[in-house]
Amino acid sequence: MSNSVLCLQLYDKNRSKFIYINQFSNQFNNPNKFLSYIKTLKLLILQLHLKTNKTTIRDIYYKDVELYNKNQLNCKAILVQMVETSLNWSLTNDLLIFPSQKGLVYGNGIIINQNIELSYKLDPILIPIAYNDIDFMNKYDNQNSIVVIIVIEKEAIFKSFCNYMKLNEKYQDYYENMGIKLIVITGKGFPDNLTKTFYNYLSNSCLKCTCLKLAFVDSDIYGINIMKQYDNNPNSLYHAGVYLLDYDQGWLNISIRDFKLIQNFLIKNPYSDCHRELTRGMLMFKKCEMNLLNNDVINGYILNKIDYYYINKIKMDRK
């Protein structure tokens, strides 16, 4: 045993060659690297035994933070290299290891899975990997209830709004009485796959009931692009705010790069529902960001927009 050296042999598909990670090395970092691979291997074996148990890269990372040099990216890189690159397996499909959750969800009266039910009284939660219990058609009185899905670009605005709703029983009762089921999600900027699939799952679940989908993003090309990441169908996810003309101060200048990005977007999407807002930005050389409005203003703004769309879309459609 003393003469033998443990060595991991991994195939690097991108470079089309094998790489070797030895138990011993002259380089300081390599023994630690070897250990981290072995530990990850052990965790993968455990995961295979618990095949029904879904987990995330973040959970694996937190099993031994020191070993991964306090960097979650190292954990992700090792998992991808060992499972996807070398074995050609899928982390999500074969091992039920999902990317770390990034998006957050908040709302009321909706069962996400057997362990999670959204409530105004609770804090926002990370979008769970398992959300198969959401079933608007069968679990809720879909004749009278309305599902309002709100997408908020900025995490700070999302948290402020959720906090506002949590403390404000007047609005909680108001929406309860109107039969509105509110679901608020954020992808913290550009959404990850889990947030996008969660949004799509929600949208598809609501196909046969009354559903209103509103996006609150910055009035600039990046905000519009984020909104389109969720839903690219016109008149499906409404751009509810913010608009350049909502402001009476605090605009920001757009750069030449922004200008050209808008131009390219408009050439590709000449009939976009955001056309009017984007062309105003080009014409005025301005953009505006949601977080320039203070918390009270933006929370009231979002609530007003829900009312506006409720009256103009839902009530009008029902007439």
Place this chain on the structure above:
Amino acid sequence: MGKQYISTVNAAQAHKSDIVGLSVTDKFTISVSSDGTAHFWDNQQKEAHNPTDFVIKKFINKVGLHHIATYENVLPDSTIKVVLIAFASFDGSITLNYYLNDDITTWKEFEDADLKKQYWAPGFYKDPESKQDYFVITKSNGASDVFNLNIKDNSKSDISISLEKVGELNANKSAFPNALAISPTSDKKVAVGYTNGEVYIYDLESLKPIYTFHSSDLQVSGASTTSASIPRVIEFSPGGTLLAVARDNQSSGSITLYDVKFGENVGTLTTPSHSSKAAVGGFAHSGWIMGLSFDEAGENLVSCGFDKCIRVWNLETREREATITISITDLEDTEHNEQYDKSVASGVSFIKKGIRGGAGGDKNEGLCVISFDRGIRWYREAGGV
């Protein structure tokens, strides 16, 4: 407050999107919109007509239009009257169309010019001495292209147009040239306003800058390509002696007048503030200014903007002669989209005497105002009927 204006007619929901460009020719008031269409509203109708019954609509570009420039001239040694129109689109292209003898059925597109690059604001110079006309377009790379424009009667009841590029105006290539004005006189001057707050006056023959009018913005710009005081609209007086520059001033708008001959700032147009002793400030509008127009005699200037106001200024006294406030309720049809249709006055033009039909059209000047509420409003000066 010496003048009064009476609303004559208006067109509600005149376009499907924001109306952003306006030009008044002898026969038509032409409006362009980000919906990509140009509408030609007949000027010679009775005062109480419904404008939507007398409009001709032309689709130009699906990405949307933002600027319009018109060239209206009876060709020398000919009886043909040409109206050549340049439409600037949000995709960076310029489309040139023309019609002859005020007959819109002769509408044609001039397709020979390659104007698909990153263009922004177009403008025509009509030489009063009929020697050499020019076509100028600003570009998003900071330069402006200058073309010789030659239009000839080809004696087949049609015309031939040629555009020949003669050079660039590129003294300030670090900023976006967002505004353009061309002097109508024989001195061949062109003014370009840049997003870093500066306005350059160029000579069209030598293509060299003559004067630079710096922004009064307190921001230390350094290498910055944008400023808080963008010169949003610039306009030469009919005599070519004055240049009016409407700049952003935080969230307000100021109008500065420059003497073009000597390159001097000759004053500002301001509304009274809270105190006559207030030394700082002085705004023409409490929102950004989107439109400027001189009257035929160069005695009055009209401005409009984000504060939903149109102000007529007497240039001699520097006082306001009239203020008109617009809102959705002015329009005959108040159906609108609450999210987008705001009565921001996006452009204004004086209408010369004798252009508009109806009572007082021959004796009084008028105004035409376009707005983000998709309405077009025509006014005439009161009295003299």
